[in-house]
Amino acid sequence: MQIIDGKAVSASVKAQVKAECEELKAKGITPGLAVIIVGDDSASQVYVRNKERACEECGFYSKKYALPKETTQEELNALVEELNNDKKINGILCQLPLPEHLDDKEVINRIAPIKDVDAFHPENVGRIMIGDYNFLPCTPAGIVELIKSTGVDISGKKAVVIGRSNIVGKPMAMLLLHENATVEIAHSRTANLAEVAASADILVVAIGKAKFVKSDMVKEGAVVIDVGMDRDENGKLCGDVDFEDVKDKCSFITPVPGGVGPMTISMLMKNTLTAAKLQNNA
Numbered sequence: 001m002q003i004i005d006g007k008a009v010s011a012s013v014k015a016q017v018k019a020e021c022e023e024l025k026a027k028g029i030t031p032g033l034a035v036i037i038v039g040d041d042s043a044s045q046v047y048v049r050n051k052e053r054a055c056e057e058c059g060f061y062s063k064k065y066a067l068p069k070e071t072t073q074e075e076l077n078a079l080v081e082e083l084n085n086d087k088k089i090n091g092i093l094c095q096l097p098l099p100e101h102l103d104d105k106e107v108i109n110r111i112a113p114i115k116d117v118d119a120f121h122p123e124n125v126g127r128i129m130i131g132d133y134n135f136l137p138c139t140p141a142g143i144v145e146l147i148k149s150t151g152v153d154i155s156g157k158k159a160v161v162i163g164r165s166n167i168v169g170k171p172m173a174m175l176l177l178h179e180n181a182t183v184e185i186a187h188s189r190t191a192n193l194a195e196v197a198a199s200a201d202i203l204v205v206a207i208g209k210a211k212f213v214k215s216d217m218v219k220e221g222a223v224v225i226d227v228g229m230d231r232d233e234n235g236k237l238c239g240d241v242d243f244e245d246v247k248d249k250c251s252f253i254t255p256v257p258g259g260v261g262p263m264t265i266s267m268l269m270k271n272t273l274t275a276a277k278l279q280n281n282a
Helices: 006-026 042-058 071-085 105-110 120-132 139-150 171-176 193-197 262-279
Strands: 032-038 061-067 091-094 160-161 184-188 200-205 223-226
Touching: 006 042, 006 139, 006 262, 032 042, 032 071, 032 262, 042 061, 042 262, 061 071, 071 091, 071 105, 091 105, 091 262, 120 171, 139 171, 139 223, 139 262, 160 171, 160 193, 171 184, 171 200, 184 193
Parallel strands: 032 061, 032 091, 160 184, 160 200, 200 223
Antiparallel strands: none
């Protein structure tokens, strides 16, 4: 069994982005990312800090808009419109979840598709479906990079994705399909879930249940990607896969932390770079 080092793969993606950013800067273009955070969710604040740090590393211009949790829908919509029209900003990201009185769908739909670096806008989602896209959702795109880093050829493999969220599960299945895998999506209502999971050459788990996947759900020699971020019975950070139980059965596995997490942010940087190029015909 080999551990897939998300930090190392992420660092190489960021190094590539930084090099391309230098080339753009030589033409007078600096990629710019605006991050909107509403309220004081502590996990969201950690993510936003990490995104700011990554922008700095890659040489981007970044601007954070920290809004009080009483912000109205009108105020938030107005800020998005303002950023849509701001030439210095190439990517707009609104950190989810938003406070309950705000409609995240309305915000996502207002972000100009060409600046939607999370790839959540319905236009971008549709483009991913038909395989003609500018941006890929950061977590699934990062997972494809992690799988490729193992040297395993995705083409022709049986892939099972456990989880059907719009952020990970559904787009993940599409990306694996674009890589010519045979894909099955499983979820909480799937009959014989353990059996379905155990048929996978590539198993991607994104369900938000600590240590849910045990060794009987994993095929001998499978590649296992754990998207979960949970706490175990001792309050320790863990994933959706029971790492200790599964590790001797698979060929490659991502750890939690240090697996998928670092990739999400480096792919966001890649999307912001792409947005800057598209908007400047560079």
